[in-house]
Structures are given as C-alpha cells and as structure tokens.
Amino acid sequence: MSPAMQMGCARAAAPSCATHGAWSVACDNTLSRDARGFDEDSNTGAEVVFTRAACPAARGTVTLYAPAPLARTAVRVDDRTLVLPDGAWVYAGDGASLTTDRPAAVAAFVDALRHGVALHVGADAGPVPLDGMVAALSGIDDRQGRAGGRTALVQRGPRRASAVPAAPAPAVLPAAPTVTLSRVEQHRLMARARRTQARFIRAQHCAPPGDRMRRFLKNGVHGLDDRNALVIMGCEMGPYQGSSLLFVASRTPDGPVQPARLPVPVLDPGDSGDQGPVLTNPDLDPATGTLDTVQMGRALNDCGMQAAWRWDHTHFMLARMTLQRPCGGSAPRGDWPVLYRSVM
Incomplete structure (x- = not known):
C-alpha cells in the first residue's frame, strides 16, 4: 500500500x-x-x-x-x-x-x-x-x-x-542514504557495466569527449543498499551540459547490470513513462540517496526539466519534477512549473 x-x-x-x-x-x-x-x-x-x-x-x-x-x-x-x-x-x-x-x-x-x-x-x-x-x-x-x-x-x-474537493496527498519518500563502497568494488562494478552493456552503450551513441572535457562529465559508482549499486557513466559533453548513462548493478559476483528505470509522468501520447537511463547533469546526494537531473532547454536556463528520484530497495521512485516547455519570460531561471511532488 x-x-x-x-x-x-x-x-x-x-x-x-x-x-x-x-x-x-x-x-x-x-x-x-x-x-x-x-x-x-x-x-x-x-x-x-x-x-x-x-x-x-x-x-x-x-x-x-x-x-x-x-x-x-x-x-x-x-x-x-x-x-x-x-x-x-x-x-x-x-x-x-x-x-x-x-x-x-x-x-x-x-x-x-x-x-x-x-x-x-x-x-x-x-x-x-x-x-x-x-x-x-x-x-x-x-x-x-x-x-x-x-x-x-x-x-x-x-x-x-x-x-471544492480535498487535495490528494503526496507520497512520503524517506531518505535512503547511500552505502560506502571500496575503490576495488567501484572499479569492479564499472568494468562489469562497460563489459556486459557494451552493445547498449554503443546503441546510445555514447562517445565520451577527450581528456580536457571528460572531467566535466558525471562518473562514479554508488552503493544503493547491501545488494545494489548505481553506476553513472559519462557519455557526452555539449556546450553547457553533459549526459551520462545510468545502470543498476547487482553487488553480488557476476550479478546482472540493467539500464536504470526512472519513472516520470506520461504527458503525451507515446510517452514511455521512463526518463532513464540517459540523464543530463546527474547528481546523487549520498546523505539522502536523492538522484537529481537538470536539463536546460537552452543556455539561458529559461526552460527545461528538473527531476529527482529515491531508491526504495527495489526501484527508483519519482520524488519531484518540474517542467517548462516554452522558453522565455522573466521568472527566475529554473523556477519552472511543478508536475510532481512528494514529502521528502
């Protein structure tokens, strides 16, 4: 329930x-x-x-x-x-x-x-x-x-x-702090993701930039719980934002690695209801386990999408989403309409 x-x-x-x-x-x-x-x-x-x-x-x-x-x-x-x-x-x-x-x-x-x-x-x-x-x-x-x-x-x-009818209550999503992983386990999980998902990575046209720009991309492996880890793999760097591929990897030896599924509202016919596994400027807060993304529609940051998810030991749950499709106006940059909220 x-x-x-x-x-x-x-x-x-x-x-x-x-x-x-x-x-x-x-x-x-x-x-x-x-x-x-x-x-x-x-x-x-x-x-x-x-x-x-x-x-x-x-x-x-x-x-x-x-x-x-x-x-x-x-x-x-x-x-x-x-x-x-x-x-x-x-x-x-x-x-x-x-x-x-x-x-x-x-x-x-x-x-x-x-x-x-x-x-x-x-x-x-x-x-x-x-x-x-x-x-x-x-x-x-x-x-x-x-x-x-x-x-x-x-x-x-x-x-x-x-x-007037009462307002529906938002879901309550408790904090889910990440688990500290050793460097050895981080390297092992990243290598397994690259090996087992090589075909999928190529299909995403993932072409990491040269060393000079690579440092701006998000990379890393984070423990979600005792059984799972999140692998963030830098993919592509644009003029003002970069994208990464995200995978959920089992921490057991030779366990499966799957592209991350990140639910979002279905707003238009044909929407999949899944934002993952490619995220723009992803960031994971280890204290709360909140995974964030911010996608600017253009460099002025006067349109775009921001979303956040939390892991519930089985899958990611949408915690918050804002979206502004038309670009322009004078409201504070990034102050976009809320499409989903929760108690965090």
Missing part, C-alpha cells in the same frame, strides 16, 4: 500540461496548478504567473515579472492603465516583480485582463500576450473543482468554497 493510501488521503492526480495560445498550464499530482503567459519571441519580455493549491481554502497567487525594476503605475492593459492597490500588491526585493494573493485583488486583475490583447509593464519589457489566458485559468477552475464557485478564477458562481 502506498504511503498516500496509508494516510487515508485521496488518490494522487495524474500530472498534466497544456498550451493555450501564449499561455501554458501545468497540474501536479496534488492538483496544484500553475498557469503562466509570456511572449516566446521576446528575450526581454514580461511574464505573468498564476499559482494555486487544490485545498478548498487555498488562495490563488498572481505574480508579474519584468526583466528590470517595474513601476506600479506603468502597468497597462492595452491602452488602459491598470490600478494595482499599494496595500494588496507587494514588490520583491529587486523590484522586478509584483505579487498578490488577496482574493479581491486577484479577481480584479483577472477581470481587467480577460478581454484584453496584451499586458504592458513598462517600456523596458515586452508585453505579455493575453490570448489563451482565460482558457488556462478556466482549466485551473475545472481541474480543481472550483468552476461555478466563489473561489473560481474565471468561472465564478454561488457555490461555497467547502464544495
């Missing part, structure tokens, strides 16, 4: 992501939602991000991001100045973002934008196209069961907040 079922909580939701015009919306396994809009064709464009947890009483939060400090009085919808009340909207420390979670302020902001063409936040930032915003926010209302209720972002109605 899964930890979430043991706690008597609702069944986890299937993560999803969708695109509506210039807006993308993501839903994680707890039904928390993230909708954001920006112009992909602009490297200096502003960005608007809506986030909301699935709890009946959870407030929606909206944040305006700009590539430079923005002025509250410079925010416009098309040719109309948008009033952002000083007591409701809060500047971040660098002055390049404004945030509110006040229900009245969020509702007024949505109403001001829903029939507009573009949101402008000043002369130094490109506008945020508003095509797709209503569809994205309606998706939040529908998925969280808020449509027709008082807490809806777009589809407001008379239903009480208490009618």
Whole structure:
C-alpha cells in the first residue's frame, strides 16, 4: 500500500500540461496548478504567473515579472492603465516583480485582463500576450473543482468554497542514504557495466569527449543498499551540459547490470513513462540517496526539466519534477512549473 493510501488521503492526480495560445498550464499530482503567459519571441519580455493549491481554502497567487525594476503605475492593459492597490500588491526585493494573493485583488486583475490583447509593464519589457489566458485559468477552475464557485478564477458562481474537493496527498519518500563502497568494488562494478552493456552503450551513441572535457562529465559508482549499486557513466559533453548513462548493478559476483528505470509522468501520447537511463547533469546526494537531473532547454536556463528520484530497495521512485516547455519570460531561471511532488 502506498504511503498516500496509508494516510487515508485521496488518490494522487495524474500530472498534466497544456498550451493555450501564449499561455501554458501545468497540474501536479496534488492538483496544484500553475498557469503562466509570456511572449516566446521576446528575450526581454514580461511574464505573468498564476499559482494555486487544490485545498478548498487555498488562495490563488498572481505574480508579474519584468526583466528590470517595474513601476506600479506603468502597468497597462492595452491602452488602459491598470490600478494595482499599494496595500494588496507587494514588490520583491529587486523590484522586478509584483505579487498578490488577496482574493479581491486577484479577481480584479483577472477581470481587467480577460478581454484584453496584451499586458504592458513598462517600456523596458515586452508585453505579455493575453490570448489563451482565460482558457488556462478556466482549466485551473475545472481541474480543481472550483468552476461555478466563489473561489473560481474565471468561472465564478454561488457555490461555497467547502464544495471544492480535498487535495490528494503526496507520497512520503524517506531518505535512503547511500552505502560506502571500496575503490576495488567501484572499479569492479564499472568494468562489469562497460563489459556486459557494451552493445547498449554503443546503441546510445555514447562517445565520451577527450581528456580536457571528460572531467566535466558525471562518473562514479554508488552503493544503493547491501545488494545494489548505481553506476553513472559519462557519455557526452555539449556546450553547457553533459549526459551520462545510468545502470543498476547487482553487488553480488557476476550479478546482472540493467539500464536504470526512472519513472516520470506520461504527458503525451507515446510517452514511455521512463526518463532513464540517459540523464543530463546527474547528481546523487549520498546523505539522502536523492538522484537529481537538470536539463536546460537552452543556455539561458529559461526552460527545461528538473527531476529527482529515491531508491526504495527495489526501484527508483519519482520524488519531484518540474517542467517548462516554452522558453522565455522573466521568472527566475529554473523556477519552472511543478508536475510532481512528494514529502521528502
């Protein structure tokens, strides 16, 4: 029985992501939602991000991001100045973002934008196209069961907040510290992986770079438990990130070596639901046994994927995943929508 079922909580939701015009919306396994809009064709464009947890009483939060400090009085919808009340909207420390979670302020902001063409936040930032915003926010209302209720972002109605379903609970994944291996065992397991998986390695077109670049690749052998080890084999180095092959090897003499299976949500038809065994910039924290990967969509780090897994003595369990497919916007780099979360 899964930890979430043991706690008597609702069944986890299937993560999803969708695109509506210039807006993308993501839903994680707890039904928390993230909708954001920006112009992909602009490297200096502003960005608007809506986030909301699935709890009946959870407030929606909206944040305006700009590539430079923005002025509250410079925010416009098309040719109309948008009033952002000083007591409701809060500047971040660098002055390049404004945030509110006040229900009245969020509702007024949505109403001001829903029939507009573009949101402008000043002369130094490109506008945020508003095509797709209503569809994205309606998706939040529908998925969280808020449509027709008082807490809806777009589809407001008379239903009480208490009618909103409870949020599914995330799984609990305890720490799984790695086991220290001798250098002899590390070398033996790496050599066995290279020997027994030679055909698979060639099929992945794995061509480690020369000595100068090889040092940037992740290599190593880590004990997962008394019976298994993780072999990380540096494979290829690109302009700003490298990839490695991962194998789970039995620590018994001449035991099997298999490509690592790393589960991820199935988001599109044809997805395998398996991220492994090729990971970009993999890293294993020995204190917690958390295996991480960060894959940047481009060098600006304004799109990409981050994921983490933990070993449960049989296989890897997904612990966290964030994903942003469109590149651009002004949100902090690497601050991508969450698709999966757990209690770690």
